[in-house]
Amino acid sequence: MQPLLTLQHVKKSFLQPNQQLFGRKRNSIINDVSLNLYAGECLGIVGESGSGKSTLGKLILGLEKPDSGTILFDNINIHQRHNKSSMIRKHISAVFQDYTASVNPYFTVAQIIGEPLDIHESLSQSDRNKRIEELLLQVGLDHSFFCRYSHQMSGGQLQRVCIARAIACRPKFILFDEAVSSLDISVQTQILELLAKLHHQLGLTTIFITHDLTTVTYLCHRVAFFYQGKIIEEVNPMSQLGQVKHPYSQQLLQSVLGF
């Protein structure tokens, strides 16, 4: 079977601070990352703050360009300019940690969820509204949310709206970058339950980026431990988690188990 997403020897660096005008010194952030993700899989990428997880996510979403290496989605190189088409954009979606910054505060929920539908699908007004209602129900929100603004919702409710927006065009792949990290523990659990349900119902392929190994154990089929811009160890299947070998992975595991 062909992977849906392939990263081959991906590297990314940024100019060091205060080097933008005259300097050339760069910090290597992503150091030769290769991975395959198959349709229907949920891969967890776990690492500490600053390890480069979000940069890796941005590379996969096409928001940053690798210095070298290749990222293939459905066997198409997403960083070749002519491939950055709406066809690919329609099939790749994302949910970020900062749900407040992710939405336009002057938009109603219907406008937020309707935005990708307006870009990628030509629906009549009534079909568009029907689809938005369906999406609200799918993420556990009722009709009363249709006309609300972001400031009239809790964090958990707003993150549900962001999830509805992410699945609106039935993407093949969704990247979740610390998508539950800003929520209270009880709300985190509810959102993780929702994501597990949607993953199953919609046959999604997902990457779940987080610093929190516990959330990964809840959702993911396998996990890649990420340290200083590298995948240092992979666990597949999750039942093998107790057998991690790298000291960093062991340290993360122990912090979760409370040794």
Ligand SMILES: Nc1ncnc2c1ncn2[C@@H]1O[C@H](COP(=O)(O)OP(=O)(O)OP(=O)(O)O)[C@@H](O)[C@H]1O
């Ligand atoms: N556009 C950029 N220009 C310069 N440096 C950057 C840029 N984006 C990220 N970095 C640097 O890359 C490093 C990794 O950042 P990144 O956000 O990918 O880490 P992270 O593992 O996701 O951390 P966190 O969980 O705290 O968000 C940081 O040192 C950051 O300052």
